[in-house]
Amino acid sequence: MEFTSPVLNYAQLAPMLIVFGGALIGVLIEAFAPRASRFSSQLFITIFSLVASFAALVNVRNQSSADAAMGSVAFDGAGVLLQGAILIIAILSTFLIADQENFTALAAAIPGSQEERTALQTDLRVTEVFPLTLFAVAGMLLFPVSSDLITLFVALEVLSLPLYLMAGLARRRRLLSQESALKYFLLGAFSSAFFLLGIAYLYGYSGSITLVGIQQSVVGGAGNDVFLLLGIAFISVGLLFKVGAVPFHAWTPDVYQGAPTAVTGFMAAATKVAAFGAILRIFYVSFANAEWSWKPAMVVIAVITMIFGSVVAITQRDVKRMLAYSSIAHAGFLLSGVIALSKSGLDASIFYLFAYGIATIGAFGIVTLVRDSSGEVGDLNRWSGLGKRSPILASTFAFFLLAFAGIPLTSGFVGKFSIFSAAYESGSTSILLVGVLSSAIAAFFYIRVIVLMFFKDPVEDGTSVVIPSALTTVTISVSAVVTLILGVYPAPLIDFITNTALFIR
């Protein structure tokens, strides 16, 4: 029995290792540092490791290798782009999370108890949220570059488990927040069991757990097709759950509404990039030659997702639920990039993910600012007349909504245009028609909110816009500027993506 030591390419793994290291240091700080110094040191460690990780990624951006870690991690252009997008989104979200007004003082205290009141009076802070964020980011970085099924499953869990906990940390309406954590956890664990069964069947089909090995079996056609079909079906359930595609979307509105808004923004933007990165890699690398088996079902899911998300969003009265349904609709738009199964589809998906993630962070950042004495105001009716009260904030929010709707001069237009043209080129005319139609429906409810904010009179019920902290201001303004630049002058990023995005086999 010989035992070979693994060969690891540390330079290419560095972005993930730095974030994992930062998370572990965060746990140690939580255990040993005095309470007074925890918040500043945690914030510093989090930002520092994310920035250092980004620098490490820039350093190796032109490299590519199929076995950065013994065939478990593939380092390639598409992986670099997705990891870069995740890190930028994570840095912006950390700025929002640093505004501790949104988080409970002591997660273990019973809501309404004396213990909780004491914690609030002594100005405790949940600094645990920073290492949790880092663990989630590390899992997200690993998810789209995993090239075997074990790594894929472990990365999925590493990114999910911290998010379940983070969803339960809201300061106000804590019962709602805990309930959303429970729902997210139970449904998430349920879907990861399906994901695991899919892994088992794919392994049974090909006898290999690497994505390339599965692809070779698909090309060779040696295995039992029943196992392949079961494997694709079950693994898709797990992945589609994470992106919130219909019919696996049931958790999305509840969790988005109950979780602390900063966490919702992080979850909505970064999880979507990571999960779609993994979907793109699995379907483009492993299942591309078995197109016949999954494309019809995927087209149906994409069509239902687009229509359902857009139509149900119209009836929502809560701003976070509305954004949740809009994120479901966007998951449908993004699925059309997966279905395109072409280089242009891949490029368009990556651009769309980046543009959508940035705009989402900005929009949720603004939601954290509209408050009354009992916390954030979610009810859209109470947002009426916001444009008269604080024009800058309302126009920025309107700008993000226009980006979601895909109006020209915003990043959303460029993203939608490129993803639909990629779908059209690949022959999915039905996707194109439904996509444009549901974009029009979606534009209706975005514009309804804008009308509400600018052309209705303000209601006098204590709703006010708080002055944002410096970090929140940075997040919102950076998101707005990036959304504008990508809308007006997207060529450099598009060229960069076109030249870089490639899945190594």
Next chain:
Amino acid sequence: MSPYNYLYVAGLLFTIGAVGVVVRRNAIVVFMCIELMLNAANLTLVTFSRINGTLDGQIVAFFTMVVAACEVVVGLAIIVAIYRSRRSASIDDASLLKR
């Protein structure tokens, strides 16, 4: 005995678990059903490992056990927090978000 029989058993266990998640109302029981599903997937992996004659499936099963243990830690923490604030672990009671 053909190893394929184990696949049928695993499929049956997985179905029992999935039905349990949908039907049962106690969060702890739902959670146990999810664990049953994970173990059914493990049995599938080990069976395929035997059929294919490679060890990869057994290695995945080990990873699954570790991940399932982590999931228990997180899951019980959330369920206990809910139980302490509501004195109930029923998932029907947790319906404030449904409107």
